[in-house]
Amino acid sequence: MKRMQLYWSSGLCLFLLSASGLSNAAHKDPAIQTSMRLETKPVLKLKRLGIMAVMDSGTAGNSLVLKWRLKNVSKEGVRLRDTNLLLDYVIEIVDEEGKPARLTPKGEKMLTASRMLPQIFRVAGARRGDEKANRHYGTL
Amino acid sequence: MKKQIDIMELYDLRRGPVYAVTVERRIGTVDGEAIEVVRSNTIKYKLGS
Numbered sequence: 066m067k068r069m070q071l072y073w074s075s076g077l078c079l080f081l082l083s084a085s086g087l088s089n090a091a092h093k094d095p096a097i098q099t100s101m102r103l104e105t106k107p108v109l110k111l112k113r114l115g116i117m118a119v120m121d122s123g124t125a126g127n128s129l130v131l132k133w134r135l136k137n138v139s140k141e142g143v144r145l146r147d148t149n150l151l152l153d154y155v156i157e158i159v160d161e162e163g164k165p166a167r168l169t170p171k172g173e174k175m176l177t178a179s180r181m182l183p184q185i186f187r188v189a190g191a192r193r194g195d196e197k198a199n200r201h202y203g204t205l
Numbered sequence: 206m207k208k209q210i211d212i213m214e215l216y217d218l219r220r221g222p223v224y225a226v227t228v229e230r231r232i233g234t235v236d237g238e239a240i241e242v243v244r245s246n247t248i249k250y251k252l253g254s
Binding site for chain 2: 113114115116117118119120121127128129130131132133134135136145146147150151153154155156157158159160161166167168169171172175176
């Protein structure tokens with residue numbers, strides 16, 4: 066019985082040692098370091114662009130159209146991605162209590178589909194070269 | 206650059222509460238070291254008003 070306990074405890078020690086070694090290796094991996102760096106990028110308030118939004122009740126009975134205009138307010142040209150509306154922009158709708166509005170089933174599908182796009186563009190850019198990948202960018 | 210979307214298609218909005226709607230755009234800086242954010246004006250909207 067004591068021998069079994071000895072085996073178990075030594076096995077556990079070996080497992081813990083290997084796990085700590087793996088986590089050290091993960092921290093040294095440049096790909097993981099890059100992704101960690103991306104997540105911790107500072108967020109700055111953008112002064113080069115401005116967005117003016119208006120709400121327009123559509124002529125059709127059950128439509129409510131949100132319109133906005135992105136404008137370059139700087140003297141320099143700004144180049145930015147222009148792919149899918151739901152991918153490029155974040156629409157935030159909250160009620161009086163600060164609770165975000167629920168998505169419709171169609172909205173969920175559209176949002177999920179838009180999140181797939183970066184992968185498709187990455188593959189398309191790698192296969193066809195930069196010229197075709199650049200068509201997804203606009204200049205203001 | 207003008208954009209528009211039918212938000213009734215995307216969001217399940219109810220009659221009653223006043224909703225605050227904003228549009229946000231995030232782009233990376235030229236050096237890639239930071240993310241810049243631009244937010245629109247906030248639109249207050251009550252469905253059916």
